[in-house]
Amino acid sequence: MANNRMLIGFFVASESIFFIMLILAYINFHVHGPFDGPSARSSLNPIITGIFSLFLLASSFTIWLAGRSLKKKNHFMLKFWTLITILLGATFIFGQGLEWFGLIKKDIWLPRNVFATTFFTLTGFHGFHVCVGLIMLSILLGLALAGDFKGPRSDGVEVVSIYWHFVDGVWIVVFSVIYLWAFL
């Protein structure tokens, strides 16, 4: 029988390498001497981004709660927690959008300098992975509303949860490298 959990596990390992390379690029330019133009310190707001990050972290908790509801065959709470997860994730993306928009208005976009290039690439690919996760969660929610996932087990729910936790984990690293490293 196909082992879906093994698949998503190795996929997460593989995708982590992709993010590691983007992070290494960011670190490379920030370690190799000063550069002209805007930097993390001068252009980012760690407090606001930190708050939006809490939404994303919370969504990992809520998807875990959804999984527990599934195990307890509580179909209603499964749908509820999945919906909350989507809303929390969407709030995070909204926050990212606000941040990006603010920077672009200040004429800070990819071509500006190596900070802008690596910042937008790293957060952009992460945001893209979050959006893919939101789509998958919406599909789960839709199927659940149509009566699927009565419990107690579902490979589908488990696989999407693992992916969602991965996306969260990546954000913790990205946030540390970009924000904490600049401001602490």
Place this chain on the structure above:
Amino acid sequence: MEKLGGIFNASSPEMAAMAGLTFYMLAIAIAILAIIVVAVAYIIIRYRKRPGDDGEPRQDFGSIRVEIIWTVVPAIIVAVLFFLTVKTMLAVDPPKGDRKPDIIIIGHQWWWELYYPNSGVLTANEVHLPVGEKWLARLESVDVIHDFWVPELFRKIDLIPGHPNHIWLVAGKPGTFLGACAEFCGAQHANMRIRVIAQTREEFDAWEKEQLRIPKTPTSGEAAKGGKIFLTEACMNCHTVRGTAAAARVGPDLTHLNTRETIGAGVLMNTSENLKKWLSNPQAYKPSSLMPNMKLSDDEVNQIVAYLGALK
């Protein structure tokens, strides 16, 4: 029988060290290859299936002892090779210390800009070097990655925009040594060639003096007409001729072009016939090079050739 170049004509102590290591390595490689070839040849003769012999041979699954032996022996060979590698590396490329460069080589698509900071000489494509002296070169690029490779004299080194490199240059004996760019750098990578002319100290000093001399602008005849064309047409937008208003560094410095052996970084030998052909249409000899076809008339071409030849 012509002489093979490259590693077979090592003409500097560094190159001799590298060539020596290469030949040593080749000897080991051939020995190992010979063992395998002889073993395989023996096997395919001795252990060929004979017709009618249909049984299965003894099923041998392996031996830990044999595996250990043929892991340890190669490991020893590797250790020896690594030791020799480090020794040669240090001989060829010792640390630079605080030494300032004696020559600065700047890579362009598709020519070499050469600057001698100690004397101020600025020239192109042909490196003059005093024999036997240990010089430090700094190498950089203004556009893409190039590679400086003169196989009879020096190790290879990349010219990377944003990342200057340094190597030692020593010419072991006088002569002209050929090289080429060895990192694909675009359309005319194949025609970005190098000449190194190793001379005695006296000859080198004389050459430098000649390069530094600012020629008198010719005032009469075809050469003067050529000079006028040079300064009024687009030539001066790219080239320098010292002593005139032409001071651009997009293309090579032409002040003493008439002392160089080649045109276009090695694409043609420097004769007035060839210079005429080049000026009539450089794109015919080095297509995609950055020197456009200036659509000069034959007279104009002759005059410019006369001008450049008169710059002494």
Place this chain on the structure above:
Amino acid sequence: MSRVPLVPENIEPLPRIGESEGLVTWIGSIDHKQIGIMYVIATLVFFLIGGLEALLMRIQLMQPSNEFLSPEAFNQLFTMHGTTMIFFVVMPFLIGVGVYLVPLMIGARDMAFPRLNALSFWLFVFGGLLLYYSFFTQSGAPEVGWFAYAPLSEKPFSLNKGPTYWALGLLATGIGSIASGLNNIVTILTLRTPGMTLRRVPLFVWMILVTSFLLIFVIPIISAAFAMLLLDRLLGATFFTPASGGSAILYQHFFWGFGHPEVYILILPAFGIISEVIPVFSRKPIYGYEFVAGSTVAIGLLSLAVWAHHMFAVGLGNVVNAYFSLASMLIAIPTGVKVLNWVATMWGGKIRFATPMLFAVTFLIEFVVGGLSGVAIASAPIDWQATDSYFIVAHFHYVLFGGSLFAIFAGVYYWFPKFTGRMLSECLGKWHFWLTLIGFNLTFLVQHLLGLVGMPRRVYTYPDLPYWGIMNLISTIGAIVLAISVIIFVWNVIVSLRHGKAAGDNPWNAWTLEWATTSPPPVYDFELVPPVRGRRPLWDLAHPDVPDEKQLENRRGS
């Protein structure tokens, strides 16, 4: 008592399960055998195109200052030839035969994720089409070499769209390859038939397993590099443009961080093919199974730690150079162990020289030549002369052609009967073999010398220096001989598909599970999977008195 039938009899036969042959069935197939065959056919098409590209280049280089091709045409050809042979021939062929054979070898019915398998194939085709579409655009194919170093591949140095198609096509193919890697890993780890422990799987399966781990961990590296390159080219980002603060060297680290493990991805499954062919044709088990498998794992791990031996001329400093020299030389040891194990397998055997074995035995010699030239250039001072010269071109063709491609030919002749039910012609096979052997060595042996006397690579022409012309001419003659050998090979395939001798289940008297079913296998692969109590289930069945594991035990005991 009336007789009650406990099982109702069939009055009409059950409908046959999905065995129609129409084109739509093939395109929509998720059956690993059909997908495997499609991989093989697609790679053959790309092989012919890539080969033609090479032949055109060799004609241009036949003599100094030749004007057969323009510089642009030549530069596009060497870029496309390298990219095609690596990403659209060797890699997908090996993945494709893996997809066909691995489920059979482990006694499974299909891959763990059949639809993902199909997606991988179609992404590979899409990537190839996207890349080759560039030839038809106004600015043409990319002209930047298969590594597309920055800043040459960036604007303003490459204003044509070629490198964009290149990066996009390879991104698509790469995602497909990651999916293949994931699929292989889950298949091999979870779908083995009972009794087949990991210590009993055929070595080809071991090689595919290690290769799959390499795929899933290193393709993301190049995907990141391509994404950054595309962002630079399309949106003005500054990753690799030194003029705006970027780093050309960063690109090289990323590229070779993928690129070196990639060459092991290209050779390990080929090693797997050799590890299947040599034992069968020597009539002996593989010598030192654990050591061949274990050295593969060692190679996989080491391959991740040697990338900067491609950067010895970049000026990274001698401490860095020394480390990478050492690591690169070390990787020769597990590789050498394998070669010696293959030689030892043949020792004391009863060797039959059918075409698969001809290719397998010469693989050993050719690969050793390539491996030894590789150890030479692992030494930085030697590489300071050899890198970016024809010596490197010679080296990698010996390992990729003399190595991977010879192994691929061995595999084709070995498994064609299983895939199609017919034997390839031995007569045409021998012609193909000898012409390949002669053509290959004529083309590439002399290139070692060309590099050592100073000819750089990627040059559309060269000066008339002593013997350069004649050496290049010899190389071109070899290329023409190779072209003829390929024509004979294709002819062999076409003729044998129509009129080849019927193969039967096990024409080579081999011992692994793919030979325990019909040729070609039914859609469900196996009627019955034989019991697996050792590495060679069919040997055990045929020799119940001396099964493998009993012999192994006896040896250990004595």
